[in-house]
Amino acid sequence: MSVSSAVVLAAGEGVRLRPLTRNRPKPMLPAGTRPVLEHVFDQLIDAGLGSITVVVGYRGDRIRSHFGSTYRDAELTYVEQHHQLGTAHALAVAAPVVDGPTVVVNGDQLVDRRIVEAVVAGHDASPVTLGVLERQAIGEYGGVLLENGAVSELVENPTDERPYRLNAGVYVVEPSLFETIERLEPVDGELSLVDAINALLAAGESVRGVRSDGYWLDATYPWDLLDVSRSLFDAGIVQDAVAESATVHESAVVLSPTVVDRGCEIGPGAVVGPDTCLGENVTIGSNAVVKRSVIDAETRIGPNATVDDCVTGVGVDVGHGSIVPGGPSDVRVGDRFFEGEPIGALLADRVTDRGGVTYVPGTIVGAAAEIDAGAVVHGTIPADAEVRS
Incomplete structure (x- = not known):
């Protein structure tokens, strides 16, 4: 299935990285000497995605002014999440520019192109396909349970001993997911992409999980x-x-x-x-x-x-x-x-x-x-x- 576009969720502040995020959002913090978001764009483009929609919010002007309308000849389109109401809400803001299957990634985490490529290659008619990684400790991130390549459950911050894999935050989504997001009830005032996927599972929909060996890096706290x-x-x-x-x-x-x-x-x-x-x-x-x-x-x-x-x-x-x-x-x-x-x-x-x-x-x-x-x-x-x- 052909996928040539991506939506990058880059609207959040990164509150646990304060005070570094007082003047810029987490995606603009340095990974090495370049912004995290620049690394994200590089991997998406290297994976063959030439059209990128960026959902901005907190200090979004810093992102717009740094990158402008193109990056490495890839077209950048910006949409604004005026209030940070969760990842599913951020994705829904981009709905008007999504007209087919598209990659969705977090703009504040570094992911290898191999994860993106694996998820694109593994996507079928499911409303969502997501990338998973083998990790000893899931910690404060999302855990995924798989059965024969299908996702059976997503759990944020799991604490039990079931065989979780790490949710890499790399998805291919079909436009039909937006209908599920529209019906989603907020939890603590937010609409979560994980909750939207769990709603699909509860409705009997199939969600694929694709394993990858690519690198995945995140900075949760300043150190x-x-x-x-x-x-x-x-x-x-x-x-x-x-x-x-x-x-x-x-x-x-x-x-x-x-x-x-x-x-x-x-x-x-x-x-x-x-x-x-x-x-x-x-x-x-x-x-x-x-x-x-x-x-x-x-x-x-x-x-x-x-x-x-x-x-x-x-x-x-x-x-x-x-x-x-x-x-x-x-x-x-x-x-x-x-x-x-x-x-x-x-x-x-x-x-x-x-x-x-x-x-x-x-x-x-x-x-x-x-x-x-x-x-x-x-x-x-x-x-x-x-x-x-």
Whole structure:
């Protein structure tokens, strides 16, 4: 069956990744040095899909302005989900532009083209075909039970011991699914695509599940961006490279694997890497050490600073001699507490420290916070706050 179009669901914020998502949606966070959504588009296009509809919502202007109307010669069409009311609701927003079987993927998760190709090849007359992966732990994701290639049940966040496979969030759907979505009753104010598929199953419809060995990556919490970058290095998706326009002083050391994007400057005696991603126009000062970190665009790491297991937003300024000592650490995100997570600090967009600052492992600093010279920072610092020494 011929499938040539895709719908990408990219309307959500990614609340568990706050404060990184204060100014942009989760699909625009960096995977390596490029937005997650850019990787998604690449895999869809490599799988032969030349027409892509993007459902935008939260900070959708960031997506539109970054990509415009085409990407790698593929046509991009945008539709807006004005209120984020669930994945099925987001898909329904795209209904007017869907006139045949189409691929549906999440715009905030990285999926291999092999999963897309497998689901397209395995699609038949069923209203939905979905991709599944073998995983030891489903965790906070969706579990799928299969019987002879047919889906018998979908369970979000399963806790029992049945033989679940991971729902990869890659679907081929027929336009008839929209009729099911129209009849769906909201749960907690949202219409879920998983609930829509379970409604099909309850009505006796067949839903196919197709197994694949392709990679699947997601960042649920800020420290997951470190794991994503390492996985991209391991899979060869992000190449160990220094951009031609970057400047690396002859006495600096760049340890593999590290990617250094355009316009970066690495000063004398600095050590960068391994497992490090430097976004566009990042400056690493003399004798600074940066390792196992994702440093986003326009960020400055001052001379003699040490930055380990760190995630930054855009335009961060880490001052002279400041120290992010690395994880593991205990972290609080909202009302949840996590132990032993591998993050030294998360510094959101435009955080500025004045130098000589020490970050206790697990520190989260909100956007545009300012930290006085010599301060010791710990816990969660709200946006726009001033931390005094």
